Amino acid sequence: MTDALSELNKVLAAEHAAVYAYGVVGARSSGDQRATATAGFNAHRARRDQIRGLIAARGGTPSEAGPAYELPFPVTAPREAARLAALVEDRVTAAYLELVAVGDLSLRRLAAQAMQECAVRGYGWQPVIAALPGHPAPAPAPSPAGRATGSPPVSLDQ
Template identity: 40%
Template sequence: MSDQASADAVQVGLGAEHAAVWTYGLVSAFLPKAQEAVVAEGANAHRARRDTTERWLRDAGQQPKPAAAAYLPPEGVQDAASSIAALVAVEADCCAAWRGVLERTDDNALRTTALTALTESAVRGTRWRRAAGLTPVSIALPGVPE
């Protein structure tokens, strides 16, 4: 990271990853066993992205912001449908956060990482949108407000 704008954007990305890890943990109690592996895969991917992001920040001389004690999903989570809606939302939030990094840095390595994070969240978001029966299933420009 070369400047404070990049660091601030990466902190937002870190916050989105913290929220994603928390949300995947929350919804695991409400989704059927058949989706257990997909939920674990998403949680592990966000956990790895979170840990890597914290390392980038430290390497750049920044103090990574800690996770909140809890996060508020857009709607209450009480069943499988509301769990999937929460996952759709958290993946969209990650897309927006990593798109923000792309918009605020010229560092090629950081841009590559942010694009990978955005793409991976967009793919997971598409899977959850399909599971929810939402249309369109995929978003043309992930991370851009609808």
Template identity: 45%
Template sequence: MSTLDALQTVLADEHAALYTYGVLGARTSQTATPALYAALTAGYRRHRARRDQLRILVEAAGAEPAAAAPAYELDGRLLRPPQLQAAALTIEAESAQSLLALVAQSSGDVREWALTEATWSASWQLELGGSAQTWPGAPELD
């Protein structure tokens, strides 16, 4: 896999993450669960910025950025706050994994950016009810 392939894969994942965050946020009450609402809002903004940066990086590599799908299938019917929080936690765990693959396939500024984003996704899992792990983003090492 080339750096460009890895960038496109992460971009495709980010389209799905952004869609899912949007759905989760729309199903969250700012009044009833303000902490969850704030965590989802911050996550949505981070992933939106990440998607935009990935588009720039792909274009800089001379390719057409992968497009988002019209919609993405969510696992189950997510309505209760614990379900919404768990879904966001899954997004961040998968994002860390995807970004670590980009770290492996890149160097220089792209690797540094992917490392920073992977670290953020790992740390943000704690805001979403997750716990610190030994090998975030690399579960096969556990």
């Protein structure tokens, strides 16, 4: 089994980055999108605080957030803000995926719940169902001709 404190620290780092990113998302949004960004910001802030408490309860020292984080692309408009929010949710989901491998059942439940919340938020930003991190992407839907679009026909010959 995986070391719980190490995995909690990875999750905390992801939550710190998510809180920062959602600040940017909110700043580049308005109306309903800003309300959604605020809800995401608050959800990640609450999880961050919860994870900090779990680390401290296990005798660890929770890391502090960095003063700033490098964004993966410029965010100057609502469309990029939505793209960033979806990416953040994917990355936080990946951090929690590692936490489900720890031996502590309560942490595994917390990680599964957090992954579900991230997936729902991410889908709200970008309604695409992606594979879980570490799993292959789903096959494209068949075209009307009966074969997947954008890929050659599959041969079963060896």
